[in-house]
Amino acid sequence: MxxxxxxxxxxxxxxxxxxxxxxxxxxxxxxxxxxxxxxxxxxxxxxxxxxxxxxxxxxxxxxxxxxxTEGPPPVFKPCPICGGAVPVDGRMAYCSEVCARIALRRQKREYMRKKRR
Ligand SMILES: [Zn+2]
Known part of the structure; x- marks a missing residue:
């Protein structure tokens, strides 16, 4: 291509x-x-x-x-959770389902902590 x-x-x-x-x-x-x-x-x-x-x-x-090299050069951004490769053009913010879940859990925890204050 x-x-x-x-x-x-x-x-x-x-x-x-x-x-x-x-x-x-x-x-x-x-x-x-x-x-x-x-x-x-x-x-x-x-x-x-x-x-x-x-x-x-x-x-x-x-x-x-x-x-x-055939095709577009692969462009990745680091996963905010584990540092793994996440394709930039995709909609994924994390490298995997697992990391996405970890991130969500962290966000929730942050949210709860702020609410309690
Ligand atoms: Zn990851």
Whole structure:
């Protein structure tokens, strides 16, 4: 599954091409293709310029891992109870049913304590 490139990734791709791509020329763009670098117009992952993927991208291992890994990068927030991973895009506030129950119990206890005061 392809995903949209982040603005940061596009910026890094451009910087890598300008700095390292042997086929890139500031004045003419991509020399073999005689047009603007194909990688500059990319908005999605997948189908990279072959030269870029084999010779340029490995110079930035973090970017390489991000671009060649399928699907969106997993984004997690820590569970407030146990510190486990909770997907950010989901509706879950806790990593599991168990943690949700613990949290609820704590909230209730807090509530009772305040009420008694
Ligand atoms: Zn948890």
């Amino acid at each position: 392809a995903r949209e490139l982040t603005r940061e990734e596009k910026r890094k791709i451009r910087a890598l091409v300008v700095k390292w791509c042997a086929n890139y020329n500031k004045e003419y763009g991509c020399l073999p293709l005689e047009c603007e670098c194909y990688m500059f117009g990319k908005c999605w992952t997948g189908a990279y310029c072959r030269y870029f993927r084999e010779a340029v991208l490995p110079l930035d291992p973090a970017l390489e891992a991000a671009l060649l």
